[in-house]
Amino acid sequence: MTGVTTACPPWSDAQHVGPGDDFSTLHKPAICEYKGEVFLCWATPNAPPNSFGWTTWLASDSGWQSQWKQQGMDNGKQQAHTSALVVFKGILYALIPWKATSGSDSGCQIWSYDGKWFNQMGEWGSTYSKATTTTITGPSGFSPNTRINESSSSNPALVIVDDTLHLFFLVSGSGRSVLDTCMNGQEPLSWIRITGDDLDESGNSGISAVSNPTSDLLWICFKTHNGEDNLICHWSRKKPSWTKSVPLGSGGVFPTKNEAALVYSNGWVYAVWNRAQNRHLLWWSRRLVHHLDPSIWMSYLASPSTSIAQMSIPGTHNSATSSWNGLFGPQNGWICCQDMSITQQLNAGIRYFDIRAGYANLQDRNNGYSEPLCVFHGKFYAGISIEDVLEYSYNWLDTHPTEGIIVQIKADGPTGTNPQNVSDDFNDLIQEKIQYWNLGETIPTMSQLRGKIQLVCRIPRPTNYNIVVDGLLQPSTQPLGINASRNWPSDTAESVEIDLFNTKSTPVKLWVEDNYSFDDNGSVALEKKKQKITDFIDLAFSSIGNSSAPTWYIGYSSYVTDWTLTSGLIPDSNLNYATEDLDGDSSMNEALEDYVKSKGGYGHPGLVGNLVMDYPNRDSGTLINSIILNNDLNLKS
Structure with missing residues (x-):
């Protein structure tokens, strides 16, 4: 199956994000829509290591910009984990976790997009991943960290589902079941585990999630338990139940090092992942949200x-x-x-x-x-x-x-x-x-x-x-x-x-x-x-x-x-x-x-x-x- 690159319908066949090793990464990429444009961000694998790369989806709707942009972090720092792209109060931010090139220092830099480039404008501090940290500098409006009484050893995913904020994650332990929690929406804010929703799945690595603008359709993606396939599950309000997981595709370029990042834009759901083998090149596929018979x-x-x-x-x-x-x-x-x-x-x-x-x-x-x-x-x-x-x-x-x-x-x-x-x-x-x-x-x-x-x-x-x-x-x-x-x-x-x-x-x-x-x-x-x-x-x-x-x-x-x-x-x-x-x-x-x-x-x-x-x-x-x-x-x- 090495040469086969066949996506499972209705996903399109996989294609390279861009030419060469610059479009590759050891970490899960980040993806986000901002003002109708899809942005993709990843940790660069080559020298200089203290940088991240990004590109955007072409206005012609035919692929990604092949001329990627590279942005440097402070000397002595390099991206350490999966980054995140998020729109907050009308501004696109890139959150870039880092570790020191020598020593044990770590933290998370906050960058904002000015229409042409990302500019560093804040720091989350070395305790960014700890509960109760208050050391965020930069954009106003971020609250202190609060603890969610669940445990996971990998990336979770936040998404709006049927007008409610949900958090999906793989629970710690050998079973690594996919779990769903939602915010109660009332003060004091708390998270409630969803039970009985027929989401009987388990996986590896982390998880991604995306919904359409009306939040009545939802997709999640995670790796096969003890395997390398991207698995996709789908939920809809019309039929409020989860489909069984299916691979994004088979053979060739579909085995993944990290689970695919997902985003919705202009009627499509996009998936981008780093291939499991050797150079970890970035690949993408997409599917129409709307059904074409x-x-x-x-x-x-x-x-x-x-x-x-x-x-x-x-x-x-x-x-x-x-x-x-x-x-x-x-x-x-x-x-x-x-x-x-x-x-x-x-x-x-x-x-x-x-x-x-x-x-x-x-x-x-x-x-x-x-x-x-x-x-x-x-x-x-x-x-x-x-x-x-x-x-x-x-x-x-x-x-x-x-x-x-x-x-x-x-x-x-x-x-x-x-x-x-x-x-x-x-x-x-x-x-x-x-x-x-x-x-x-x-x-x-x-x-x-x-x-x-x-x-x-x-x-x-x-x-x-x-x-x-x-x-x-x-x-x-x-x-x-x-x-x-x-x-x-x-x-x-x-x-x-x-x-x-x-x-x-x-x-x-x-x-x-x-x-x-x-x-x-x-x-x-x-x-x-x-x-x-x-x-x-x-x-x-x-x-x-x-x-x-x-x-x-x-x-x-x-x-x-x-x-x-x-x-x-x-x-x-x-x-x-x-x-x-x-x-x-x-x-x-x-x-x-x-x-x-x-x-x-x-x-x-x-x-x-x-x-x-x-x-x-x-x-x-x-x-x-x-x-x-x-x-x-x-x-x-």
Whole structure:
């Protein structure tokens, strides 16, 4: 498990706080939110030892500032234990325990933040950890220490729970049970042990705790008893009981020297810990406080009048190929583009489906016989019929009426496949269940899409949509979805002006990124395609606010290289380039998720367009959600 860095849902995969050994520590870090910004503070491990480091969460919401700041303590003093960050009377303070570099002196310095740096402004004195000490200098308002009639040999945690101040700690002794006490709120102040609250846990090291601003949700974190895992328990007012502890993640970077520090900020709970092995590097993970159910994510949209062109929508390329397993070797890796069925994709949040249709028995269809439409990728039959794909979609919509689906249909198959036959047969299937379809030729709003399938056509109009005018066959004004049959870009990126059959319809404009063919293999091709898709996202992002006639941005992250190799695996088959690091370069999906997150997230969405992907739920499982969270959503706790 050494190389595995998989977080337990809903926590994100672990990442370094920053590069190099400067972002490491022998002690538990301290974390706090101040004026909407998250601060992280830690004891520096390297020379000079009499210092502490700190950084802040990036305004882009994509990680921590890599340029950390180092602040020196008085000569002859070095940080000795876990520091604390606390906001008191509107000022951010850092409390830094210290010991003498020679001798037995110790104490706790008090530093205040001035907007740029921390400045030493007080001292707690050598008896800071003793009951009844009154030797605090610096900020006014601190009371003398008072004794709590409990015992613990490690760091406790203070937190507001349901409007009451609670103290969590691991009790002294071999059992080290997690205990909960609360302040009575009356004079004389005292602490009362909470019993019967089903918090049946024990651990090692200390404990951390955090609640959300309304104090109706709470998390605690502590180390495994006689182990190195960060364990998380959760409590909510709606269901006033504790969950059983679960590890933050497994393998690799998750074993911890000290329990993770926790903080709430802007709808997220953050965890930061120092890794157990060797250099004790700092790592972080986070989770949304609010619950996102991807199977009903469209129900969270703040405005039903939002055009789907102004939404960030996850989609899949060659969506119905998960059942393909027809060949061995390189071609197999090229033909199969997904590992989830249509229903699984819908439940995971996918809403745009790229469907390619042809005939398993092409000769009979071309001879005029009735043959079922089937899913193809190129000339290869994917093992499922178009009718089955549609039935899965209908059944799913029946139980998810708040959602909508987009289906883009294209003719594919062996040489000789007639796109007109595909169009006629596909239209017959639509007419059988017409109540599920939105066949308008303009871009719908979310309220128009709910419970429906919006059709995007890359096939000709059905034969029976034509009418005879003055003895000539002419197309009628009846639309069959958005008509992209004539000028969809091939292996390029460009604007698409849609041909309208009803001149009174609102004009439709698409921008499609579909560069799919590269001569290079491996990381060279991967880097070229990454640049294409990030340029596409930048373009979509720059269009925010153009609501009068929005352009619908559709971008494919998929591509192919030389798949005609006769032996071995393709260096960047669909699965490999989407999910694997190639020549040390991060995978397409990892890079895509990082870039999507850099554009926005829950509470500050940024338009990233309609992203059409291969294997989007593989490995991290958070790529789809990162796209969904770039919409204006109202999530529930």
